[in-house]
Amino acid sequence: MGKARTHVDERLSLGGFIDEAATARVSLDEKGTVTGWNAGAERLLGYGAAEMVGRGGAVLLADGFPTGTESAGTESAGTESAGTSAEEFIRSLATLPRWNGRMALRHRDGRRVEVPVLAHHRTLVTGKTDWLMVSPLTGTGPEPEDDRLTGWSFAQTPCCTMALYDTGLRLRRANGDMERAIALTEGEMRGLRVSEIVVHADSDKTERAMARVLETGEPQYLENYLRVEGESREHAWSCYLAPLGDEDGRTHGVVLSAHDITQQYGARQRLQLINTASTRIGTTLDVRLTAQELADVAVPAVADFVAVDLLVSLDDGHEPAFGSWSGTPHDAMQLRRVAHQSVHENVPEAAVGLGETDVHPAGSPFAQCLATGRAALYPLTGPAFAAWAARNARRAARIQAFGFHSVMLVPLRARGAILGMATFVRHQRPEPFERDDLLLAEEITARAAVCVDNARRYTRERATAVTLQRSLLPQRLPRQSALEVAHRYLPADGTAGVGGDWFDVIPLSGARVALVVGDVVGHGIHASATMGRLRTAVRTLADVDLPPDELLTHLDDLVAHLADSDASDTLDHNGDLGHHGEFGATCLYAVYDPVARRCTLAGAGHPAPAVVTTDGTVHLLPMPTGPPLGLGGLPFEATEIDVPEGTLLVLYTNGLIEARGPGSDSGPDRLGQVLAQPAVSLDALCDTVLGAMLSGRPTDDIALLVARTRALDADHVATLDVPADPAMVAGARRFAADRLGEWGLDEAAYVTELVVSELVTNAIRHAEPPVQLRLILDRTLICEVSDAGSTAPHLRRARTYDEGGRGLMLVAQLTQAWGTRHTALGKTIWAQQALPAP
Structure with a gap:
């Protein structure tokens, strides 16, 4: 049907098709007064319109109130005695949207006429309501023409593929739509089973469903997705199987009714893929893994090969230009491959390896898409792609070898900035990309772009925090004779972010040495900066040569002042306190005297250190642990112990003992077991401890400080x-x-x-x-x-x-x-x- 025939012409007159007098039409207002009377009503009852309009409808009732059936699930009006007025009858139906039944009416000549009536409760343009009652005058019984219409409707129905099968599951009849869909005539298919007409796994599934229909007498519903002969692509079919039975309930066959739901199926698949993308893309804060998740989701659901490339300019940590790519279609563009995926193992289609860069010349499809910021769909045979591919012999060979035929280029845009490009290619699936595929690719790429940008921003911030953290930690340990020291620092993994753990070794007067380990609450740059302030404060207080308990008291006051200062600095313009996170820290401060061979320690909410004696005995030092720094009001107590020469003092942050989570074989117990094992050096001992205590990347920062005591004789x-x-x-x-x-x-x-x-x-x-x-x-x-x-x-x-x-x-x-x-x-x-x- 042509496009001009797709809409009904409202100017077309129905007079040449409809006999208005073939239906008796009467309208009554809410009081039962006749307001409308057509020629069909006059033919039925003999009254003219002039005689009836304005009169009460009760004069037409021969036996009083009729019986009928209400519609729309409302409660029935019931049956009343004869003689009920039309007004009462109408009022009794006031809550019903529709009524139908048989009425005994009085003809003008006095005879009784019983007819079926369908009454509609309607609202007029004026806002008033009335009842429209209709009764057919012709066609109320079967006619010879009906059988011919039934046959024609089965054979010629254009919106449904239909076929009739006998109890042997062999085709007896097929309509025209079935013939067009299978590309076979009814005569060519008659006597064959479904699995013999279409050789496909779904055909066997259909036959099993037909057998269940014959066995149970209950309809069956199923969906098939297949490509038949003569079709260039697969279609989705919604199949309904119903039994064909006689008046006695015996089943004599099965009717198959199938609708092509390819568009609906495709839309459903696209929505499902979008939902899958929202859960599978962005599970980490790693740029490359996030890009790989986009490629994994899109293959093979959307494309046979997907590549994700980011602008090389992002490598140095600079922010991408807002809007479209900062270049123009006349500028060459450099992209770095960060992820790709294929329906083939090892991605043989890729002409660019992971981590490699690719230069796209001015005027190429890639440069144009990035310059405009809009996705585009290209056939590989088009002049734009042909010229681009010819510039790279390796790429041209891949395109030729795998038969690339359709490609989509979708810029990765996040927060108004262009980050790179996602390329979708088909070579296994014969059908080219369509507009719906481009919209789907844009949707999942947009979701991935935001996740990539989040990962990129987090990676940059984490790199800044790690750099700041490491720059604030000791770059080299000071020269001193009292202790042999080894240390390790591990930042938290990408999810938690860098924290504020630190350690220090501070030479003091009298050949003494202070060991410090601390942990700042929180993660990120703020925690690292706070760590630097506290480390500087500890060094300043250590220069005053304060005892450990007094030093922690002064440090506690400092943390409280810093918290108050940060809180006042984050007041917004309304004077409300802005959220800046918690401010607090734990700390362990120990001073070892090699002359007296004694160690004095004090802690502020920090895990107790481990002591390993020369005979290999390991124990956690029982010492009073004060409150974390910043709480104030509670004293700190120092513990003094004798430390023979060769004793190991092991100081650490809680990230070490919490690395494996709760359990009997974790935490301090596990640490004690590891420290009891002999090690060739302190550095080897540090590596052994970390290897035994960590099951993967740490979820919290870890600072470890191991010192072996020496003595001055x-x-x-x-x-x-x-x-x-x-x-x-x-x-x-x-x-x-x-x-x-x-x-x-x-x-x-x-x-x-x-x-x-x-x-x-x-x-x-x-x-x-x-x-x-x-x-x-x-x-x-x-x-x-x-x-x-x-x-x-x-x-x-x-x-x-x-x-x-x-x-x-x-x-x-x-x-x-x-x-x-x-x-x-x-x-x-x-x-x-x-x-x-x-």
Whole structure:
């Protein structure tokens, strides 16, 4: 049928086809008054329209209220006695949309006429309601022509493929649509089974359904998807199988009615694929995996080969240009292959390998699509693609070898920016891409583009956070003699993001060393920046030589101040507090003294360290753990333990013991089992611990610090108790000179005697006894003077006529460093000087 015949011509008159008088039509208002009367009613009852319009309809009833059937599931009006008025009859039907039944009416000549009536309750254009009653005058019984119409309707129905099968499942009749669909005549198919007419797996399924119809007498429904002879593509068919039976209920055959639902099936498949894409694409925050998920979803559902390429300009982390590609159709374009997939194993169609770049010249289909930002559908035989393919011999060979015939180019656009291109190709499926395929490809590519952009942004942010985190961690451990140290840091996986775990090794006065491990709440750049601030704060407080518990107290105050500062900085323009995440941290601070061979520790909500003795015994140090930093109000307590030389101190963050999740063979127990095994070195031990504790990429940052203690024996330490008498200063100088002579450091004697003289004199004059002098030979020469006083000396500049005030100035000028540390019994003034070159 031509396009001009697809719509009904509203100007066409029905008068040449319809005999209005063949139906009696009467309309009644809500009171039962006749408002309309046609020629058919006059032919039925003998009354003219002039006689009936305006009169009550009750005069037409021969036996009173009729009986009938209501429609639309409403409650029946029931039956009443004869003599009921038309008004009451109409009112009784007021709630019904339709009524039908038989009415006994009175003819004008007085005879009784019983006719079927169909009454419609309708609303007029004026808004009023009335009843339209119709009754047929002709065609109420079967006619000879009906059988011929039935036969013609079966054979010529254009909207349904129909066939009749006998009880042997062999075809007896087929209509014209069936003949066109199968490309066989009824005579050529008569006597054959379905599986013999169409050789396909779905034919066997249809025959089994037909057998169930004959066996049970119940209709069956199924869908088939196949391509018959003469068709260029597969079609979807909705098949309905119903029994053909006689008046006694015996089944004599099966009728097959099939509708071509290819379009509906395709739409359903596209919706299903879109739903699949929404669940399968974007499961990770990895750019390449996300692109690969797009290719995996599209093959083979949409295309036989799919490639995903991203702009090379994105490699350096720059933001893509907003709108279409920043180039023009006259600019060459570089794309990097990040994913591809094929119906063939190992993707042999790919002319570009994963990770490789491809340059598309100016004017090529790729450059044009990116410049316009619009998807396009191309036949491979078109001049645009032919010229593009001819520029690359490898690509041209692939196209020729696999028979590429249809391609779609869909730009990856996210948040208004172009990221790259997805290419869809068909070579196995014979049918070319259509407009619906392009719309589907655009839909799933748009979803994938957003996921790729999210992954790209996250990857960039994570790389920034990792770089910041690693730059804030120690780049190399300081030189010191008290401990042999190995460490590891692992950032969290891509889902959790980089956290704020850190570690540090800080040399202190008196050859002591501080070990620090901490964990900042949260992930990302903010956590890394907070970690850097806390690490700097710990180093600053360590320089003051505070005991571990006091250091954590000051650090706790600092974290609270930082939290308040960040909260005030995130107030929005309405004065409301903006969300900046939690602010808090845990920390473990330990100080090891190689002279006393003791370790003092204090923790703030941090896991207890593990101690491995020289005989291989492992235990978690039982120590009071204070609250996490930032809560405030609760004290921190220090624990002091003896640490023989060769003992291992293992400090870590909770990411290590939580890596395997809860369980009897995880966490601290598992860590203890690993540490009990001998290792050739501390670095090997770190690797063994991580390998045993991790089942994959960590979900939280991990910082691990392993230290083996060393000791300074008596040959490297000299101690002298100095009586509180200024005359004993000379003896202290001689003691220092003698010991330096024994150590072979005569060149340092002059400066050392000067330092000893100044520090001991100050202690005797301004402090309280007892006074003790200690010399420590380590990587530097350390001179310490301890007393029971609590007042620390201060460096000041002496005026011209002052008799004192120049001693500490000399000490500061002649030594590398000097300082004061407070102890439980008083204080210690120390000075450190470099050893002479050997």
